[in-house]
Structures are given as structure tokens and as C-alpha cells.
Amino acid sequence: MDFRLTDEQAALRESVRDFAREVVAPVIAEHYEQHTFPYEVIRQMGKMGLFGLPFGEEHGGMGGDYFALCLALEELARVDSSVAITLEAAVSLGAMPIYRFGTDEQRATWLPKLLSGEALAGFGLTEPGTGSDAAGTQTRAVLDGDHWVINGSKAFITNSGTDITALVTVTAVTGTNPDGSKELSTIIVPTGTPGFTVAPGYSKVGWTASDTHELTFDDCRVPVANLLGERGRGFAQFLQILDEGRIAIAALAVGLAQGCVDESIRYAKERHAFGRPIGANQAIQFKIADMELKAHTARLAYYDAAARMLAGEPFKRQAAIAKLHASTIAVDNAREATQIHGGYGFMNEYPVARFWRDSKILEIGEGTSEVQRMIIARDLGL
Amino acid sequence: MNIVVLVKQVPDSGADRNLRNDDNTVDRGSANNVINEMDEYAIEEALKIKEAHGGEVTILTMGPDRATESIRKALSMGPDKAVHVVDDALHGSCAVATSKVLAAALGQLNADLVICGAESTDGRVQVMPHMIAERLGVAALTGARKLTVDGGTLTVERQTEEGYEVITAATPAVVSVWDTINEPRYPSFKGIMAAKKKPVQTLSLADLGVAPTEVGFDGATSAVVEHSKRPPRSGGAKITDEGEGGVKLVEFLATEKFV
Ligand SMILES: Cc1cc2nc3c(=O)[nH]c(=O)nc-3n(C[C@H](O)[C@H](O)[C@H](O)COP(=O)(O)OP(=O)(O)OC[C@H]3O[C@@H](n4cnc5c(N)ncnc54)[C@H](O)[C@@H]3O)c2cc1C
Ligand SMILES: Cc1cc2nc3c(=O)[nH]c(=O)nc-3n(C[C@H](O)[C@H](O)[C@H](O)COP(=O)(O)OP(=O)(O)OC[C@H]3O[C@@H](n4cnc5c(N)ncnc54)[C@H](O)[C@@H]3O)c2cc1C
Numbered sequence: 001m002d003f004r005l006t007d008e009q010a011a012l013r014e015s016v017r018d019f020a021r022e023v024v025a026p027v028i029a030e031h032y033e034q035h036t037f038p039y040e041v042i043r044q045m046g047k048m049g050l051f052g053l054p055f056g057e058e059h060g061g062m063g064g065d066y067f068a069l070c071l072a073l074e075e076l077a078r079v080d081s082s083v084a085i086t087l088e089a090a091v092s093l094g095a096m097p098i099y100r101f102g103t104d105e106q107r108a109t110w111l112p113k114l115l116s117g118e119a120l121a122g123f124g125l126t127e128p129g130t131g132s133d134a135a136g137t138q139t140r141a142v143l144d145g146d147h148w149v150i151n152g153s154k155a156f157i158t159n160s161g162t163d164i165t166a167l168v169t170v171t172a173v174t175g176t177n178p179d180g181s182k183e184l185s186t187i188i189v190p191t192g193t194p195g196f197t198v199a200p201g202y203s204k205v206g207w208t209a210s211d212t213h214e215l216t217f218d219d220c221r222v223p224v225a226n227l228l229g230e231r232g233r234g235f236a237q238f239l240q241i242l243d244e245g246r247i248a249i250a251a252l253a254v255g256l257a258q259g260c261v262d263e264s265i266r267y268a269k270e271r272h273a274f275g276r277p278i279g280a281n282q283a284i285q286f287k288i289a290d291m292e293l294k295a296h297t298a299r300l301a302y303y304d305a306a307a308r309m310l311a312g313e314p315f316k317r318q319a320a321i322a323k324l325h326a327s328t329i330a331v332d333n334a335r336e337a338t339q340i341h342g343g344y345g346f347m348n349e350y351p352v353a354r355f356w357r358d359s360k361i362l363e364i365g366e367g368t369s370e371v372q373r374m375i376i377a378r379d380l381g382l
Numbered sequence: 383m384n385i386v387v388l389v390k391q392v393p394d395s396g397a398d399r400n401l402r403n404d405d406n407t408v409d410r411g412s413a414n415n416v417i418n419e420m421d422e423y424a425i426e427e428a429l430k431i432k433e434a435h436g437g438e439v440t441i442l443t444m445g446p447d448r449a450t451e452s453i454r455k456a457l458s459m460g461p462d463k464a465v466h467v468v469d470d471a472l473h474g475s476c477a478v479a480t481s482k483v484l485a486a487a488l489g490q491l492n493a494d495l496v497i498c499g500a501e502s503t504d505g506r507v508q509v510m511p512h513m514i515a516e517r518l519g520v521a522a523l524t525g526a527r528k529l530t531v532d533g534g535t536l537t538v539e540r541q542t543e544e545g546y547e548v549i550t551a552a553t554p555a556v557v558s559v560w561d562t563i564n565e566p567r568y569p570s571f572k573g574i575m576a577a578k579k580k581p582v583q584t585l586s587l588a589d590l591g592v593a594p595t596e597v598g599f600d601g602a603t604s605a606v607v608e609h610s611k612r613p614p615r616s617g618g619a620k621i622t623d624e625g626e627g628g629v630k631l632v633e634f635l636a637t638e639k640f641v
Contacts, residue, residue, distance in 0.1 A: 008574050011458060015569045049570030062571040 046117020077255025082209035094121030101229030195220030420499025481513030
């Protein structure tokens with residue numbers, strides 16, 4: 001029973017922490033304000049191997065594991081969530097399905113550039129008309145000779161429209177199961193395939209330096225060889241991917257929650273009111289103590305889920321708990337950190353304002369808080 | 383090319399640093415110890431040369447046991463191996479003695495090129511590269527902002543206050559670098575894992591054939607007799623502009639001898 005990090009895990013965390021402070025922090029506010037994608041930061045994240053963290057060296061990965069990825073996400077999100085979500089989506093939604101379910105040829109084609117961060121991949125599940133309820137998927141793929149012909153649209157797809165996006169993996173209805181339900185499969189659609197259109201970016205409340213688009217597929221033809229995994233197994237496959245992804249989102253949320261603590265401590269010592277630092281007031285001290293408590297317990301929750309997953313044990317419930325708890329306390333901490341910063345907390349140039357704007361999506365993306373509760377309740381036999 | 387990079391562990395310059403009250407040496411026990419910043423640039427430069435021309439990169443450190451942390455971190459950036467000179471008798475060594483020990487270790491390593499930082503953030507004497515080159519009888523190319531290797535010829539752009547000088551020398555040589563020379567890489571996870579398995583050889587003074595009396599307090603050519611904390615910053619002068627703010631500013635600068 002020990003949640004202390006190994007020397008190597010601690011060294012990785014330190015390396016990413018230094019990177020986040022020295023490379024991300026100085027430039028991110030400008031990208032956030034301008035809604036621009038931080039290509040140079042992403043390039044450097046690629047150079048230090050972050051996109052290859054949980055993958056084997058035979059595909060150009062770093063030979064680490066999913067927990068290593070989580071540590072990196074936490075340290076990045078402690079400074080900025082846009083770059084963290086770019087990494088999270090690229091790895092756990094973009095590259096992981098290909099690594100896990102791809103053919104040798106698909107892996108050889110895509111993994112080297114995805115794992116080095118030279119290219120990004122998106123995963124398109126959500127549609128304008130359906131998110132939580134994947135069975136509501138409307139996008140269809142029909143076999144025509146040796147091609148799939150895809151029609152439909154996807155909403156809110158991360159990393160789908162950058163200059164370095166190589167592909168989007170989409171879920172589509174490919175038929176009907178014997179029980180009458182929809183047969184869902186996943187298909188790789190390379191960027192630039194005729195009939196695949198990427199709409200201009202959304203105007204988002206937060207994560208403004210990350211890349212999110214609506215996608216449309218209009219008689220979009222891709223070779224049959226682009227089917228990812230087994231036909232009809234698309235649903236089961238993405239559920240597995242989403243379970244893991246929840247641990248990663250929990251780590252990202254813990255990072256944001258810890259960043260709120262960092263900034264609040266600094267500000268509470270520096271800002272004076274009534275002739276003394278605001279941090280001299282117990283009301284402020286207790287706020288920060290509670291924020292630290294929340295970040296710490298949420299961290300333990302994701303460490304536990306990751307430990308179970310890496311041990312090959314069931315981890316669905318723990319991953320849902322970690323995601324639900326971490327996203328809830330991230331919103332709490334962002335609200336309190338903003339409060340501690342007073343009027344400055346409402347100014348975009350302060351990191352806590354970014355944290356505040358970035359926190360809400362954590363309760364929505366990769367399974368809403370309601371969906372997490374449904375998963376936990378179902379796992380409890382309800 | 384066989385490259386040796388000199389790496390010193392120093393107290394983090396971003397945090398509170400102190401000298402010990404008992405013997406006036408740097409308090410390394412209580413501080414958060416890190417790789418001397420400039421040495422990370424030296425490591426990066428060595429790795430770039432290795433990537434372009436092949437060869438081997440060795441880290442050389444003189445320092446107490448706990449310097450192993452910094453050696454591992456240095457290795458996680460990519461060098462092949464390390465040599466750690468550690469000996470209780472070294473405590474209190476002066477710059478002259480340090481250069482003697484490092485030169486003795488370099489004598490065993492057969493380096494074509496020695497790269498080090500232009501200065502450390504604790505000692506800041508900026509003499510190590512010169513002293514070591516002198517002891518080894520090789521050229522010292524100091525304060526480099528650019529280094530090019532062409533076979534056995536080194537060309538350095540040496541940063542000066544006015545601009546830069548171009549200097550060339552044949553290997554073997556010692557080059558010291560400033561932080562303008564490159565952007566050091568961040569250790570990757572693969573690098574961190576690999577560092578665990580890289581050989582670190584420890585050498586004592588006896589291994590180097592240096593007598594304990596030549597180093598430490600015994601061998602010091604100079605001694606720190608006394609030290610005191612820098613006085614806390616005073617409040618400063620506030621000039622309110624009532625039409626002659628500019629004049630007052632200039633007067634202030636003149637009396638403080640800033641201009
Ligand atoms: C910035 C951003 C990036 C995103 N990136 C991606 C991506 O890369 N790939 C991707 O596929 N998707 C992505 N999404 C989509 C995201 O995953 C969905 O928005 C999310 O899953 C919710 O789906 P929805 O928006 O359709 O909401 P809905 O499913 O319509 O839900 C609306 C509300 O109803 C609640 N609700 C629904 N069903 C129930 C129920 N049975 N019981 C109780 N409450 C219920 C939900 O919890 C929610 O509060 C992204 C979204 C955003 C904003
Ligand atoms: C409190 C204090 C007391 C001191 N007392 C004395 C004294 O009494 N007499 C005296 O002569 N000197 C004294 N010194 C200087 C001290 O001996 C030097 O700091 C030390 O010898 C190394 O020099 P430097 O770090 O200043 O080297 P610099 O020349 O500034 O460093 C340049 C580069 O040399 C390399 N390097 C330096 N040291 C090492 C090392 N140990 N291992 C590997 N590489 C290294 C690094 O690459 C570094 O970037 C004192 C220093 C302090 C802080």
C-alpha cells in the first residue's frame with residue numbers, strides 16, 4: 001500500500017513541471033486570448049516524448065505507461081489546460097485506439113508520426129444530435145465495393161482541424177445487429193479525404209488554445225482497410241478507450257485544481273488589505289486548506305484507478321469516481337481561487353481566470369457528471 | 383568524438399541560499415540542489431555534437447554523495463555515462479584545488495573535447511575552464527555562444543561585452559559556454575528510464591593520485607574568513623512628479639553613481 005512515486009516517475013513529473021513553467025506559462029495567455037493553437041509548444045512537447053508516453057518503443061513510444069501520461073497531464077494542467085487537453089485527446093482518443101485495435105499496417109502508417117507529436121489525431125463520437133447516448137449515432141458508413149462511404153456529422157471534435165491533424169477516427173452505423181440494435185464500427189478518415197469537411201473552430205468559453213471543430217462527411221469514401229478493429233465492435237472498443245480516458249481527464253482536473261492552490265497561495269501572501277496580507281485572515285487560509293484537501297484526495301482517487309488499471313484489475317467504477325470527483329473539485333477550486341483574487345480573478349490575464357473558464361468543461365467532456373453517476377450506480381448493481 | 387561535460391551540483395539559485403556558519407562553505411545540506419544551470423547548456427551542446435558527428439558523452443562531477451541526483455538528471459538528458467569524484471577530504475576545496483582534481487580525472491578520460499559552463503551560480507569564479515586547460519596543456523575557448531566542430535578543428539564565437547570574437551583551435555581543448563548557445567532539452571521518459579541503467583563510476587582522491595593535503599581546507603590557497611547576509615533591501619526613493627520629476631530622477635541617478 002504505497003502511493004509514493006518511484007524516482008523515475010518523480011523525475012518525469014519534474015521534467016514536465018519545468019517545461020510547463022518555462023515553456024508553456026510565458027506564451028499561453030497570448031494564445032488563449034487570440035484563440036490560436038500553440039504549435040511551437042506542441043512541437044516541443046513532441047520532442048520531449050510526451051505524445052509517446054504510454055506506448056511501446058517498437059512504435060516509437062517512450063515505453064512508459066498510462067500513469068506516466070497522467071502525471072504529465074497533471075503537471076501541464078497545473079499551468080494550462082489547453083495544451084493538456086491537446087495531449088490527452090491526441091494520446092488517449094487519437095493514437096490509443098490505433099495502438100490498441102489497429103492492424104500492423106495501420107499502426108505502421110500512423111503511429112510513428114502520432115507518437116512523436118508531428119501529427120495529431122481526433123476521435124469523433126459526439127454528434128450534433130447526440131453525445132451521452134452513443135446509441136443515438138446517426139453517422140452512417142455503407143460498403144461500396146472496396147470502400148466505405150460515410151455520411152453524417154460530428155460535433156466538438158478535439159484536434160480535428162489543426163495544420164498537423166493527420167486523421168480523425170469516427171464512429172458510424174455500419175448495419176443492424178441481430179437484436180435489431182445499431183451495428184457501430186470505427187473508421188479512420190485521413191485529413192483531406194474528399195467529402196470530409198472541417199468547419200471553422202467554435203467560439204468556446206474555455207480551452208481556447210485547443211482545437212475543436214464540427215465535422216461533416218458527405219459521400220466521403222475511404223478504403224475498407226480503414227476500418228479500425230472489428231466491424232460491429234466499435235461501441236465496445238470506444239467504451240474501453242473512454243474508461244481509460246476518464247483517468248486521464250481526472251489527472252488533468254487535479255492539475256487544474258492544484259494550479260488554483262499554487263496561484264492562491266502566491267496571491268494570498270502578496271495582496272494586502274486592511275494593512276496585512278489577505279492570507280493572514282483565517283477565512284482565506286481555510287479556503288486554501290480546503291482547496292488543497294480537494295486536490296489531494298482527487299489525486300489519490302486517480303492514482304487508485306490507474307493502479308488498478310495497470311494491474312489488470314477492473315477499474316471502471318474507480319475511473320468514473322476519479323473523473324467525477326476531480327472535475328467537481330476542479331470547478332470548486334477554480335471558483336474559490338477566483339474569489340481569492342478578487343477583481344483581478346475576473347481578468348483574463350490572470351491564470352486563475354483561465355482556470356475558472358477551463359474548469360466547467362471537465363464536468364461535461366468524456367462523459368458528463370450524470371453519466372459518471374450512471375456508471376457508478378450500474379456498477380453497484382443498481 | 384570523445385566529449386566530457388563538467389557538471390556541478392549547486393543550490394537552486396531561485397531559492398534561499400546560505401553559507402554555513404561553522405566553516406563558511408556553501409550550505410548544500412539544506413538547499414534544494416540542482417544542476418548548475420549553465421552546465422545544462424554544456425550537456426546540450428555535447429549531445430548535439432554527438433548527434434551530428436558520433437562519439438560518446440561522459441559527465442564528470444566533483445561533489446558530495448548527493449550529487450548523484452544531479453548526475454542521474456544529467457544522464458537522463460542523453461549522455462552515455464558519468465564519473466563522480468567523491469571524497470570526504472574534498473570539502474572546503476578552493477578553485478585551484480578543484481581544477482587539480484577535475485584535471486586529474488580528465489587525465490584518465492582521454493577527452494577530445496571538454497565542455498563546461500562559463501560560470502557556476504554558487505562559486506561564480508569563472509576560472510575552472512582556464513585552470514583546467516592550463517593543467518592539461520590544451521587550448522581554452524571560453525564564453526562560447528556558438529561552437530562548430532569540423533574534424534579536429536573547433537571554432538567558437540566568444541561572447542564579449544562589445545560583440546563576439548571568432549576563435550579556432552585544434553582538439554583536444556576545453557570550451558566553456560554561455561546560455562545563449564542553445565536551448566537545453568527536457569529529459570524524456572525514455573531518457574529518464576535509460577539513465578537508471580547508465581554506468582556511473584566513482585573515483586576517490588586515491589584513485590586519482592591526488593593527496594588529501596592538496597585539497598579541502600588543508601590545501602586551500604585562500605580562505606573565506608567571515609561572511610554576513612546581504613542587508614535587506616531598503617525602501618527606495620519615491621519621486622513624485624510635480625513638474626520637475628525628470629530633474630529629480632537624474633539627480634538621484636547621479637548621487638547614486640548610476641550615471
Ligand atoms: C471542448 C469540447 C471538446 C470535446 N471533444 C470531443 C472529442 O474529441 N470527441 C468527441 O467525441 N466528443 C467531444 N466532445 C463532446 C463531449 O464529449 C460531449 O459534449 C459530452 O459527452 C456530452 O454530450 P452532449 O453535449 O451531447 O450532451 P447530452 O448528451 O445532450 O446531455 C445534455 C445533458 O443531459 C444530461 N443527460 C443525458 N442523458 C442523461 C440521463 N440518462 N440521465 C441524466 N442526465 C442525462 C447530460 O448529463 C447533460 O447534462 C467535446 C466537447 C467539448 C465542449
Ligand atoms: C562560500 C565559498 C567559499 C569559497 N572559498 C574559496 C576559497 O577559500 N578559496 C578559493 O580559491 N575558492 C573558494 N571558493 C570557490 C570554490 O572553490 C569554487 O566555487 C569551486 O572551486 C568551483 O568553482 P566555480 O564553481 O566557481 O567554477 P566556475 O569557474 O564558475 O564554473 C565553471 C564551470 O566549471 C565546472 N565546474 C565547476 N566546479 C565543478 C565541479 N565541482 N565538478 C564538475 N564541474 C565543475 C562547471 O561546468 C561550471 O559551469 C569558495 C566558494 C564559495 C561559494
